[in-house]
Amino acid sequence: MPELPEVETVRRGLAPALVGATIERVELRRRDLRFPFPERFAARLQDRRVLDLRRRAKYLLADLDDGHSLIMHLGMSGSFRIDEETPGAFHHKRDKNAAHDHVVLHLDHDRRVVYNDPRRFGYMLLIATQAIDEDKLFRGLGVEPLSGALDAAFLARVFGGRAAPAKALLLDQRLIAGLGNIYVCEALHRAHISPLRPAGSLVLASGRPTAALARLPQSIKGVLTDALKAGGSSLRDHRQIDGSLGYFQHSFRVYDREGAACPTPGCKGTITRVVQSGRSTFYCPSCQK
Protein backbone atom coordinates (compact mmCIF):
# COMPACT_ATOMS: atom_id res chain seq x y z
CA MET A 1 0.00 0.00 0.00
CA PRO A 2 2.86 2.27 0.07
CA GLU A 3 3.10 5.78 -1.19
CA LEU A 4 3.79 8.61 1.20
CA PRO A 5 0.29 8.82 2.74
CA GLU A 6 0.14 5.08 3.30
CA VAL A 7 3.64 4.84 4.78
CA GLU A 8 2.92 7.81 7.03
CA THR A 9 -0.35 6.20 8.10
CA VAL A 10 1.56 3.03 8.97
CA ARG A 11 4.05 5.09 10.95
CA ARG A 12 1.31 6.77 12.95
CA GLY A 13 -0.36 3.45 13.63
CA LEU A 14 2.82 1.68 14.63
CA ALA A 15 4.42 4.41 16.73
CA PRO A 16 2.25 4.06 19.86
CA ALA A 17 3.13 0.37 20.17
CA LEU A 18 6.71 0.54 18.98
CA VAL A 19 8.21 3.70 20.41
CA GLY A 20 9.45 3.06 23.92
CA ALA A 21 9.01 -0.68 23.55
CA THR A 22 11.78 -3.23 23.87
CA ILE A 23 12.23 -5.90 21.21
CA GLU A 24 12.52 -9.08 23.24
CA ARG A 25 12.87 -11.48 20.32
CA VAL A 26 12.76 -11.45 16.53
CA GLU A 27 11.30 -14.24 14.49
CA LEU A 28 12.50 -14.42 10.87
CA ARG A 29 10.44 -16.86 8.89
CA ARG A 30 12.65 -16.68 5.83
CA ARG A 31 16.17 -15.60 5.10
CA ASP A 32 15.32 -12.84 2.68
CA LEU A 33 12.68 -10.50 1.41
CA ARG A 34 13.77 -8.51 -1.61
CA PHE A 35 17.30 -8.75 -0.22
CA PRO A 36 18.78 -11.12 2.34
CA PHE A 37 18.39 -9.91 5.90
CA PRO A 38 21.65 -8.48 7.29
CA GLU A 39 24.07 -10.73 9.17
CA ARG A 40 22.84 -11.54 12.65
CA PHE A 41 19.77 -9.41 12.01
CA ALA A 42 17.59 -10.97 14.69
CA ALA A 43 20.38 -11.00 17.25
CA ARG A 44 21.21 -7.36 16.65
CA LEU A 45 17.61 -6.32 17.25
CA GLN A 46 17.17 -8.39 20.37
CA ASP A 47 16.91 -6.43 23.62
CA ARG A 48 17.00 -3.11 21.77
CA ARG A 49 14.64 -0.36 22.80
CA VAL A 50 12.94 1.73 20.09
CA LEU A 51 13.56 5.43 20.65
CA ASP A 52 11.64 6.87 17.72
CA LEU A 53 9.81 5.91 14.55
CA ARG A 54 10.32 8.26 11.62
CA ARG A 55 9.52 8.38 7.93
CA ARG A 56 11.69 9.57 5.06
CA ALA A 57 10.21 9.26 1.57
CA LYS A 58 8.62 5.79 1.57
CA TYR A 59 10.96 4.42 4.24
CA LEU A 60 10.21 3.83 7.90
CA LEU A 61 13.13 4.34 10.28
CA ALA A 62 13.05 2.94 13.80
CA ASP A 63 15.85 4.48 15.82
CA LEU A 64 17.25 2.01 18.34
CA ASP A 65 19.09 2.52 21.62
CA ASP A 66 22.38 1.14 20.26
CA GLY A 67 22.94 3.89 17.70
CA HIS A 68 21.49 1.98 14.79
CA SER A 69 18.21 2.37 12.95
CA LEU A 70 16.01 -0.35 11.56
CA ILE A 71 15.19 0.71 8.00
CA MET A 72 11.98 -0.72 6.56
CA HIS A 73 10.55 -0.43 3.07
CA LEU A 74 7.15 -1.90 2.27
CA GLY A 75 7.70 -2.44 -1.45
CA MET A 76 4.41 -3.01 -3.24
CA SER A 77 2.59 -5.29 -0.83
CA GLY A 78 4.16 -4.94 2.60
CA SER A 79 2.01 -4.26 5.65
CA PHE A 80 2.31 -4.30 9.41
CA ARG A 81 -0.13 -5.33 12.06
CA ILE A 82 -0.03 -5.38 15.82
CA ASP A 83 -1.06 -8.59 17.57
CA GLU A 84 -1.63 -8.80 21.26
CA GLU A 85 -0.46 -12.13 22.64
CA THR A 86 -3.66 -13.91 23.43
CA PRO A 87 -2.85 -17.59 23.84
CA GLY A 88 -5.57 -19.76 22.42
CA ALA A 89 -7.14 -16.98 20.42
CA PHE A 90 -8.07 -18.09 16.94
CA HIS A 91 -7.66 -15.43 14.28
CA HIS A 92 -9.65 -17.09 11.56
CA LYS A 93 -9.41 -14.24 9.06
CA ARG A 94 -5.65 -14.12 9.29
CA ASP A 95 -5.02 -17.74 8.39
CA LYS A 96 -4.88 -17.55 4.64
CA ASN A 97 -2.47 -14.66 4.67
CA ALA A 98 -0.29 -15.96 7.49
CA ALA A 99 1.94 -17.70 4.96
CA HIS A 100 3.32 -14.27 4.18
CA ASP A 101 4.03 -13.20 7.74
CA HIS A 102 7.78 -12.96 7.29
CA VAL A 103 8.99 -11.05 10.34
CA VAL A 104 7.61 -11.00 13.87
CA LEU A 105 8.94 -8.52 16.42
CA HIS A 106 8.07 -9.80 19.88
CA LEU A 107 7.86 -6.76 22.13
CA ASP A 108 7.54 -6.44 25.85
CA HIS A 109 4.03 -6.24 27.30
CA ASP A 110 3.01 -9.29 25.25
CA ARG A 111 2.78 -7.44 21.99
CA ARG A 112 3.86 -8.48 18.53
CA VAL A 113 4.46 -6.41 15.43
CA VAL A 114 4.06 -8.61 12.37
CA TYR A 115 5.36 -7.78 8.90
CA ASN A 116 3.44 -9.38 6.05
CA ASP A 117 4.49 -9.08 2.41
CA PRO A 118 3.16 -11.47 -0.26
CA ARG A 119 5.28 -10.15 -3.11
CA ARG A 120 8.38 -9.64 -0.98
CA PHE A 121 9.44 -6.45 -2.71
CA GLY A 122 9.92 -4.91 0.73
CA TYR A 123 13.11 -5.10 2.78
CA MET A 124 14.68 -4.37 6.13
CA LEU A 125 18.20 -3.41 7.06
CA LEU A 126 20.23 -1.78 9.79
CA ILE A 127 22.16 1.46 9.38
CA ALA A 128 24.03 3.53 11.96
CA THR A 129 21.57 6.32 12.76
CA GLN A 130 24.20 8.99 12.31
CA ALA A 131 25.15 7.68 8.86
CA ILE A 132 21.66 7.45 7.38
CA ASP A 133 21.91 10.68 5.42
CA GLU A 134 25.09 9.53 3.69
CA ASP A 135 23.84 6.02 2.99
CA LYS A 136 23.41 5.30 -0.67
CA LEU A 137 19.72 4.59 -0.17
CA PHE A 138 19.11 8.01 1.29
CA ARG A 139 21.71 10.46 0.06
CA GLY A 140 20.20 10.68 -3.40
CA LEU A 141 16.61 11.19 -2.28
CA GLY A 142 14.82 14.32 -3.37
CA VAL A 143 12.71 16.73 -1.39
CA GLU A 144 9.84 15.75 0.86
CA PRO A 145 6.75 16.77 -1.08
CA LEU A 146 4.96 18.18 1.96
CA SER A 147 7.92 20.33 2.92
CA GLY A 148 8.58 23.92 1.97
CA ALA A 149 11.31 22.72 -0.37
CA LEU A 150 8.69 21.69 -2.91
CA ASP A 151 7.56 24.89 -4.56
CA ALA A 152 7.15 26.26 -8.08
CA ALA A 153 10.71 27.51 -8.25
CA PHE A 154 12.04 24.07 -7.35
CA LEU A 155 9.90 22.38 -9.98
CA ALA A 156 10.96 24.91 -12.60
CA ARG A 157 14.56 24.18 -11.78
CA VAL A 158 14.29 20.39 -12.06
CA PHE A 159 11.86 20.38 -15.01
CA GLY A 160 13.75 22.93 -17.08
CA GLY A 161 15.29 21.47 -20.22
CA ARG A 162 13.94 18.00 -19.60
CA ALA A 163 12.29 16.09 -22.44
CA ALA A 164 10.86 13.31 -20.27
CA PRO A 165 7.13 13.44 -19.58
CA ALA A 166 6.10 15.33 -16.46
CA LYS A 167 4.78 12.16 -14.90
CA ALA A 168 8.16 10.40 -15.13
CA LEU A 169 9.94 13.21 -13.30
CA LEU A 170 7.32 13.37 -10.54
CA LEU A 171 7.84 9.65 -9.96
CA ASP A 172 11.62 10.03 -9.79
CA GLN A 173 12.52 9.67 -6.11
CA ARG A 174 15.79 11.54 -6.69
CA LEU A 175 13.79 14.71 -7.34
CA ILE A 176 10.74 14.34 -5.10
CA ALA A 177 10.72 11.50 -2.59
CA GLY A 178 7.47 9.85 -1.63
CA LEU A 179 5.14 10.18 -4.60
CA GLY A 180 4.01 7.06 -6.43
CA ASN A 181 1.77 6.17 -9.33
CA ILE A 182 -1.54 7.01 -7.70
CA TYR A 183 -0.74 10.41 -6.26
CA VAL A 184 1.19 11.57 -9.31
CA CYS A 185 -1.84 10.84 -11.50
CA GLU A 186 -4.12 12.58 -9.02
CA ALA A 187 -1.90 15.63 -8.58
CA LEU A 188 -1.51 16.16 -12.34
CA HIS A 189 -5.28 16.02 -12.75
CA ARG A 190 -5.81 18.60 -10.02
CA ALA A 191 -3.27 20.88 -11.71
CA HIS A 192 -4.79 20.25 -15.18
CA ILE A 193 -1.43 19.17 -16.57
CA SER A 194 -1.13 16.28 -19.00
CA PRO A 195 1.11 13.48 -17.70
CA LEU A 196 2.45 13.14 -21.25
CA ARG A 197 3.65 16.69 -21.47
CA PRO A 198 7.41 17.14 -21.72
CA ALA A 199 8.50 18.50 -18.37
CA GLY A 200 10.57 21.22 -19.97
CA SER A 201 7.51 22.67 -21.67
CA LEU A 202 6.23 23.70 -18.23
CA VAL A 203 9.14 26.09 -17.80
CA LEU A 204 9.44 29.44 -19.59
CA ALA A 205 12.60 30.48 -21.41
CA SER A 206 13.30 32.80 -18.48
CA GLY A 207 13.47 29.76 -16.22
CA ARG A 208 10.27 30.72 -14.45
CA PRO A 209 7.38 28.26 -14.08
CA THR A 210 4.37 28.48 -16.38
CA ALA A 211 1.02 29.16 -14.75
CA ALA A 212 0.25 25.45 -14.95
CA LEU A 213 3.47 24.44 -13.22
CA ALA A 214 2.87 27.07 -10.56
CA ARG A 215 -0.33 25.19 -9.63
CA LEU A 216 1.40 21.87 -9.24
CA PRO A 217 2.99 22.19 -5.79
CA GLN A 218 -0.36 22.93 -4.18
CA SER A 219 -1.98 20.10 -6.17
CA ILE A 220 0.63 17.67 -4.86
CA LYS A 221 0.40 18.85 -1.27
CA GLY A 222 -3.38 18.96 -1.44
CA VAL A 223 -3.83 15.41 -2.63
CA LEU A 224 -1.30 14.08 -0.10
CA THR A 225 -2.94 16.01 2.73
CA ASP A 226 -6.40 14.82 1.74
CA ALA A 227 -5.17 11.23 1.54
CA LEU A 228 -3.51 11.48 4.95
CA LYS A 229 -6.75 12.69 6.47
CA ALA A 230 -8.46 9.62 5.03
CA GLY A 231 -5.84 7.24 6.42
CA GLY A 232 -4.39 6.61 2.97
CA SER A 233 -5.84 4.46 0.21
CA SER A 234 -6.79 0.82 0.63
CA LEU A 235 -6.55 -1.16 -2.57
CA ARG A 236 -7.58 -4.75 -2.33
CA ASP A 237 -7.70 -5.75 1.31
CA HIS A 238 -4.89 -3.68 2.74
CA ARG A 239 -5.59 -2.45 6.20
CA GLN A 240 -4.29 0.06 8.63
CA ILE A 241 -2.46 -1.09 11.71
CA ASP A 242 -5.64 -1.22 13.74
CA GLY A 243 -7.43 -3.21 11.06
CA SER A 244 -9.49 -0.34 9.70
CA LEU A 245 -9.37 0.63 6.05
CA GLY A 246 -8.02 3.86 4.65
CA TYR A 247 -10.70 5.28 2.40
CA PHE A 248 -9.01 7.76 0.08
CA GLN A 249 -9.55 5.42 -2.88
CA HIS A 250 -13.16 6.63 -2.89
CA SER A 251 -11.82 10.10 -3.61
CA PHE A 252 -9.70 9.18 -6.62
CA ARG A 253 -10.53 11.50 -9.50
CA VAL A 254 -8.65 9.57 -12.21
CA TYR A 255 -6.69 6.62 -10.80
CA ASP A 256 -8.22 3.29 -11.90
CA ARG A 257 -11.23 5.14 -13.33
CA GLU A 258 -10.77 4.48 -17.05
CA GLY A 259 -13.96 5.26 -18.95
CA ALA A 260 -15.50 7.34 -16.16
CA ALA A 261 -16.63 10.92 -16.66
CA CYS A 262 -14.01 13.50 -15.72
CA PRO A 263 -14.90 15.01 -12.33
CA THR A 264 -13.60 18.47 -13.22
CA PRO A 265 -16.59 20.84 -13.07
CA GLY A 266 -17.75 21.70 -16.57
CA CYS A 267 -15.40 19.18 -18.23
CA LYS A 268 -17.05 16.75 -20.65
CA GLY A 269 -13.98 14.52 -20.93
CA THR A 270 -13.56 10.82 -20.20
CA ILE A 271 -10.80 9.37 -18.05
CA THR A 272 -8.31 7.55 -20.26
CA ARG A 273 -5.62 4.99 -19.50
CA VAL A 274 -2.27 5.00 -21.23
CA VAL A 275 1.01 3.25 -20.40
CA GLN A 276 4.13 5.25 -19.63
CA SER A 277 7.39 3.50 -18.79
CA GLY A 278 5.43 0.29 -18.38
CA ARG A 279 3.01 1.68 -15.82
CA SER A 280 -0.60 2.77 -16.11
CA THR A 281 -1.35 6.46 -16.29
CA PHE A 282 -4.89 7.76 -15.85
CA TYR A 283 -5.83 11.25 -17.00
CA CYS A 284 -8.42 13.38 -18.75
CA PRO A 285 -7.26 14.37 -22.25
CA SER A 286 -9.87 17.11 -22.26
CA CYS A 287 -8.92 19.19 -19.22
CA GLN A 288 -5.30 18.14 -18.73
CA LYS A 289 -3.07 19.94 -21.18
Added chain:
DNA sequence: AACACCCCCTGTCGGC
Protein backbone atom coordinates in the same frame (compact mmCIF):
# COMPACT_ATOMS: atom_id res chain seq x y z
C1' DA B 1 23.31 12.06 -18.76
C1' DA B 2 18.79 10.88 -19.87
C1' DC B 3 15.49 7.82 -21.08
C1' DA B 4 12.98 3.20 -22.05
C1' DC B 5 12.55 -1.37 -20.86
C1' DC B 6 13.00 -5.59 -18.09
C1' DC B 7 12.90 -7.87 -13.90
C1' DC B 8 12.02 -9.33 -8.96
C1' DC B 9 7.27 -12.24 -6.68
C1' DT B 10 2.57 -13.51 -5.68
C1' DG B 11 -2.26 -12.75 -6.02
C1' DT B 12 -6.38 -11.34 -8.36
C1' DC B 13 -9.40 -10.39 -11.94
C1' DG B 14 -11.57 -10.53 -16.46
C1' DG B 15 -12.19 -13.04 -20.71
C1' DC B 16 -12.87 -17.25 -22.99
Added chain:
DNA sequence: TGCCGACAGGGGGTGT
Protein backbone atom coordinates in the same frame (compact mmCIF):
# COMPACT_ATOMS: atom_id res chain seq x y z
C1' DT C 1 -15.35 -24.36 -13.40
C1' DG C 2 -10.71 -23.80 -15.06
C1' DC C 3 -7.08 -21.89 -17.50
C1' DC C 4 -4.34 -17.91 -19.15
C1' DG C 5 -2.81 -13.44 -19.76
C1' DA C 6 -2.71 -8.84 -17.98
C1' DC C 7 -1.88 -6.18 -14.30
C1' DA C 8 -0.82 -4.36 -9.39
C1' DG C 9 0.68 1.04 -4.79
C1' DG C 10 8.17 0.18 -5.89
C1' DG C 11 12.52 0.51 -7.52
C1' DG C 12 17.06 -1.38 -9.14
C1' DG C 13 19.73 -2.67 -13.14
C1' DT C 14 20.91 -2.52 -17.94
C1' DG C 15 20.90 -1.10 -22.64
C1' DT C 16 20.71 2.59 -26.13
